[in-house]
Every structure is written in C-alpha cells, then in structure tokens.
Amino acid sequence: MMNVNLSPVCRQQRPAIMPQPRMMLVVTGDDFGYCPRRNQGIVDCFQAGGISNVSLLVNGSAAKQAADLAKRHNIPIGLHANLSEGIPVCQSLQQSSTLINQHGFFHGKMGFRQALKRGEVSMKQVELELRAQVGLFVELNGHLPEHMDGHQHVHVLPEVREVFAKVVSDLRIPYTRVPVEPGLYSCPWMPAHLHKFYKQVEKDALDAIPVFRRHGIRWPDVYLGLTTMGQNMSIPSLHRALSYALAADPSSSTSSSVQGSHQPVVTAELMVHPGYPSHPKEGGCGEGPDDFSQSADRQHELSVLKDPSVLALYCQERVQLCAFRDL
Template identity: 80%
Template sequence: MPQPRMMLVVTGDDFGYCPRRNQGIVECFQAGGISNVSLLVNASAAKEATDLAKRHNIPIGLHANLSEGIPVCKSLQQVSTLINQRGFFHGKMGFRQALQKGQLSMKQVELELRAQVMLFREMTGHMPRHMDGHQHVHVLPEVREVFARVLSELQVPYTRVPVETGLRSCPWLPAHLQRFYTQVEKDALDSIPIFTRYGIRWPDVYLGLSTMGQNMSFPNLQRALNLALAAGLSGTNSRSPGSDLPVVTAELMVHPGYPSYPQEGGCGEGPDDFSQSADRQHELNILRQPALLGLYCQKRVQLCSFKDL
C-alpha cells in the first residue's frame, strides 16, 4: 500500500463477554476485520479471552466496566454506592440516573477502576495501552475526571472520545438511539478539556455509533469512513513517517461475535438481549467482507492497533 491516508484502529469491544463472543472476535481478527480488542475483566470468559489474545498476538486494552455485572474490587462487592440490592452494578441507564442524583461515590469509582487495571495486568502480563468505558461511562460527568486521573497516574496513554462526524444526519437511527448518542457525544466533548489536562491521547476521529448492530452495512461504513477522512484531513497535524502527506488517526468501535447462548456469558447476570441477538454475527459478517477490506485499500486506510499510533 502507498503511504496511508488513515491509520485505523478497529476495536472489537466486550472481549471476554462469553465464549461465542471470543470465538467471533478471534475469527474477525484472523480475517483482517479488526485490529484491536477491548477486554471486560469482570466478564465470565475473560480468562479465556486473554489466553486467546496471547495465542493469536491480538493487541488488547481494557474496557472499563462500571455498569454491568459485579465489581472487581472486593471491598465494593458487599456494600457500596456502585451496586444495587442484588449486588450488581446499576446498569447502563441506572448508573446514569444514580450519577445524576448524586448517589455515586467517586472514591469508589476510582477504587474500582484501579482494581480493573490491576486485574488486567495480572491476566495479560502487561498494562493496557488503551482504556475506554463499557457503555461510554468514562465520559460521564465526574467519572471522566476520575478516569483521566487513573489513566494518567497508571500511565495508560490512550482512550476513546466518542464524537462521530455526521451522527446527527443518520435517518436510519431510531429516535431513542439518536437521543442517547447525542448525549454520549455531548459528554465526550465535555471530556476533552479534562483528558487534555491529564495528557491523555485519543485518535483524531471516531466512528462506530452510527454503524452498530443491524445498522452496520457496507454503505453506512463507507459513509462514516468518508466523513471521518474528510474531517480528519482538515483538522490533523499528523504526518506519515518520512512524508509530508497528512495521515489521519481513527478508531472504529465494533461488536462482532456469535449470539450468546442464554445463561452463558455476561458479567454475572447472564448475557443481555443485544448479545443474544443476531446483531453480533451480522457485524462479524460485514467486517470480514472482501468488499470492505478492498475499500480500506482503495481509500489508503491501514488497520493498526493503539501501540502503532
């Protein structure tokens, strides 16, 4: 390939969620459809996932989880503001509601984030090169300050800032998703000054909200890629090694896999509906299409991991 116009990290989220997710993610990596994974250390198949990453040399980072399953930090598993009466995290929307009501201890958030980084190191043998948030909890108010401080102090250099060009002009997104994604973007934009102050880095552009599940298609990915390239090339200061040509850095968030079996997987409560649906396999099938891999070559997009940025 000539000098790339874009260095693209394609991150398979939720690695470790269940054996069938792990299987699909490994197959996707081997087919060239993803270049990086993000591990849920409190998930039921996390140990298997780290073994697979080592065996297949898959670049792996941490998918920090404050919303699904059971805390990693032992002192937070019995009584803490982060769990409900059943001992589980409050859930994607429950976490946000508790945060909005001022019911969550940021000290406990910090304890849990640090415990997850340490468990990641124990499981993989190294610190994460990147760390993002399951269900985008890392960009929420108050949490983002704690998150950035933990990354800075533990020297985890990269995170995710989910601000996607063209997201507001996606007619295929239902109203409830458009509302949620718009709020995610607002939270992410508000996180930028904080992440910057702590010296945290992230790619120039982000893709993935408009192409999740059944919304992933070749035309939608092509559209997102074209918008990201245009936005990145107009704003980036990066250069290809040994060249004056600009190179955009980007991350595409994806969720490939095979549908979870009922009662097999998850983070302690079993797999959720999205994980048991056909959406995961749909993403897997699209990501390893020869047409998509051909588009990367045509657009001079080089897949890479965070350690290559």
C-alpha cells in the same frame, strides 16, 4: 512512507508496495471476555483481518479465556472499563457500595447515569473499582492496557471522567476513546431513543476533552461506530463513515493525536461488536448475557467485517488497519 511499527494484522494485509495511507484505523472489537462465543467471533474476525484491536471486560465471565486467546494470537488488547454491568472486581465494593444495587450488581447503563445525576455515586469508590480492573487486567495479560475506554461510554460521564483520567494518567496508559462521531446526525434511519442517547454521549465526550487533555491522554483524530452498530453495519454505511472521517481536519479541537504538529494522515478508531450470539445463561458479567449479546446483530457485524469487500474498501480508500501502539 510513514515510519510505523505495524501490528501483525496490518503486515498481513499490506501489499509489497503501498502508497501513503490516508488513514490509520484502529478497528476495536469491544466486550472481549463477555462469553466464549463472543470471544471466538472476535478471534475469527481478527484472523480474517476485520479488526485490529480488542477491548477486554475483565469482569466478563470469559475474561481469562479472552486474555489467553489474545496472547495466543498476538492480538493488541486494552481495557473496557465497566461500571454499569455485572459485579465489581474490587472485593470491598461487592457487599455494600454506591456502585451496586440491592442485588449486588452494577446499576445498569441508564441506572448508573441516573444514580450519578442524583449524586449517589462515590467517586472514591469509582476510583477503587477502576484501579482494581486495571490490576486484574495486568494479572490476566501480564502488562498494562494499551488503551482504556469505558463500557457503554461511562468514562466520559460527569465526575467519572475526572477520576478515569487520573487513573489512566497515573498508570501511564497512553490512549482512550472520545465518542464524538462525524455525520452522526445525518442518519434518518436511527431510532429516536438511540439518537437521544448518542446526542448525550457526544455532549459528555466533548465535555471530557479538556479533562483528558489536561492529563496528557491521547486519542485518535476521529471516532466511528455509533452509526454502524448491529443491523446498521453494512458496506455502504462503513464507506459513509470512512468518508466523513477522511474529510475530518486532524487539527480540529476534538483531536489530541496531533499535539501541535501536522499529521500526514487521519487517525481513527472504529468501534465494533462482532461475535457469535451468546447462548442464554452463558456469559455476561455476573447476571447472564443481555439481549444485545444474544441478538443476531453480533453475527451480522462479524459477517460484514469479514467480507472481502470491506478489505477492498480499505485498500481503495488507502486505509491502513493498525493498533493503538502504531499511532
């Protein structure tokens, strides 16, 4: 039996006698703090055993409420670093900076990438904003993030990844996310524009690996979540994703959790976005909620993750839900 300090949700699900797990799985609810309805859905999902970890948007309109809920329910929490949506946290960057457009908001998911490609983004300002977001996280939660990833995967982008890794390393935040998903290209249902975007995300993530390694940052053996987002989340799609993950070699070049020794189990993170759909004009990061947050996909993910059949699937495949601190 592995000697791990299981999080509350893991202890809750663990039977009296549990065989050796094949996988330790962190199920992360992203965008915690985006709006009250997202917060409530994430808490409901955690209490039902559907997620085991959350990632907080500190510039979200309901970030303080989210931090209070995490404390009340003892939810493991990390930072969802945001450089693409809403308003910067760092006050000196809110009036005039390379991170914002003429309206005072971040450039957006694709706008940020385009500005970066044109060489128009100051890495000094990126670092100031990332450190300000960590500072606000500590102010809200009373401790450093247990992990730190990037909203819309900005943390693996060229140049940004170097700054991100330096901040994470300097502050001794132990874990990040590397969005390279096995089986990503064997999904015929995926729209062409998403396939193209995910292919670029994977390339950026692979290029980020040596940078993260150099800074001593860790991440699970396997990442999952791109193929199971929104309406693509189902019990069969989750089973498929878990099968790919369980077949992964923990000593592969994309993994950092092995650190030169053989792991008896695969470690993995599943990125999810459960919640109740945002009301129009309620929530967001300063600009109001986007279509993604207002869509029925949020509640669909919540319903699937809470389905007893998913928990039975974890049991059947000997998958143990946990937090990053349990890896």
